[in-house]
Amino acid sequence: MTESVNTDPSEENGRERAPASSFIDRADLGVAFVILVGCGLLYWTTAGFEEVSGLFAQDVPPEFFPRLVIGVVAVLTLALPFEQFFVRKSGKYRGRDGTQNIRPSTYITAACLVAVVASIAFLGAALAMFAVCLALPVLWGERRIKVILPYAILMPLAVTLVFSYLLGVHFEPGVLGLVLR
């Protein structure tokens, strides 16, 4: 592989990480905080479940199991910020593998894919596939138009033909598809 990867454990995710001797890992603390907030919200949601009589629920109400699992997740999460302290001491820390910042290309890729999915109702499935096959290669640095254009046309066409005619999948025609028809 030709890419160089930052392996310095003191610098992770583009900012200085807690030194190995630190008791709490700040990045893990953030993750734990997010999970615990999520657990709190989900626990609060379980309080809103429809109430049923004990007889009908046979003393196992619908919120019983989700609350149990939320509790397990929360208890495990409480230990997360301290994991690196205990595990790294043994030289076997196998936590995060994100050794670099999330790159702009990833944000743009995700945004592009979300936009394509959001536009399926309007564009229809075939045109959405065309959009992916056109936009993503360009976004990822492919500049040969002689390659991109046939690929963007043939790929969706082949997928539509195979899945629509051979496997009987009904694709969304989309507003544009209906207008074009």
Add this chain to the structure above:
Amino acid sequence: MEPIVQGLTLVLDPVNIALVFGGVVIGVLVGALPGLSSPMAVALLLPFTITLDPVPAICMMTAIYCAGTYGGSITAILINAPGAPPAAATALDGYPMAKRGEAGRALGLAVVSSVSGGVISLVVFLFAAPMLAELALKFRPPEYFALTVFALSMLASISGGSLLRNLIAGAFGVLLATAGIHLTTGVERFTFGIYELTEGIGFVPVLIGLFAMAELLAQSQALNVSYERITSVVVKLPSRADFRRVRWTILRSSGIGTFIGILPAEGATVAAIVGYNEAKRWSKNSHEFGRGAPEGIAGPEAANNAATGGAMVPTLALGIPGSATTAIILAALIMHGFRPGPHLMQETPHVFYAIFGAMLLANVMFLGVGLGGAKLFSRITLIPRQLLWPAVFVFCMVGAYAFASSIFDVWVMVIAGIVGFLMKRHGFPPAPLVMGLILGRLVEESLSQSMIMFDNNWFRFFESPIVDGFFLMTVIGLLWPLIKRRR
């Protein structure tokens, strides 16, 4: 005898043979491509197999599973980039051997070891699964609950990752499985007023999102990665001297791989690592390891392929997946109307024998495909990722959509993909989440039934020696890393 004949007849149907062959080719291709994996391929294939007859559909998936595990070794040996995590250990000695001009020998050793491991584990599978299923027939809800808790605790060591993060991911998967209508009371849970969630979160879009879309986003982080390739490849069968040198390694690693595969949630990656370490420990030439030792290729390859047969044992006999891919195969069995677990052996035993036959056939086929097509398959790394990954996303979209013709499922796939990508960055692997999602309903059902049986008295769980045994194994499994460190 009748189910055996019926099952094997189904496998030997020409259409089925063609599907298994297709599965082998797809499996080797997907296994060979860094980033693509057999769980991803099986997840993407799952929605489309719904239109196929159940048995051929399952057979095709198992073929992808077997071949995908081997496929990773091609790129591990030729470009030092394991196509799949189970092949990571193979690269340690495979690539150095290839670099000194013996790529064909390394590939030959890998394919023969893989096939040997696969076939040996299938023999164990053939006898162990019915015996385990027979035993499981005695299980009542408390025993099933204890078994699923044990299986979930085994997630702790899955993929060799962080114990804590694996458990959190597994529990999160179980929590996801609670969304939808509660079966006992009919109460809606975590539906947030979204109609599509009343039937729960679908396996298919979540699987596709976690395994394929998340990997696509990970690939967008590494657009400038390129590989150094070894091009001159003529695959050779191992010489008699090589064979004599690695035969005990193959046998030992096959046993290790099968055993690790049988353990719930432990898959081919763990098996390969243990297989490599044991090969090194027992070898008279341990100083050669890391510099192209034949045992260093045979050990992990026999072990990771043996884990495939082993992993099918709990999947079919108990309904508890042995690995990430078997979790998806389990979901496929459920979708096709089968009841994985001891009832599968009782009600549809021909399916069990058909799966055995298909896996055996797949192993024989990838011996041929591996020997004849390794050079060709190594060339697929030349496909620019700028063209490969948009195609993967198209299949993600179509796969998520096709199962229920629902755009909502495509959204679930996208969200699962983004969540999966972020989880991976913070050390939470997708496999435990998938296992939790698939086991979630079984855990809840068996716990609820047990609580009703025991009048909500938790202590009555300990009245059953089987439950006690599973709980004890759970505690030992969870504490094992601490015990090991103390020693």
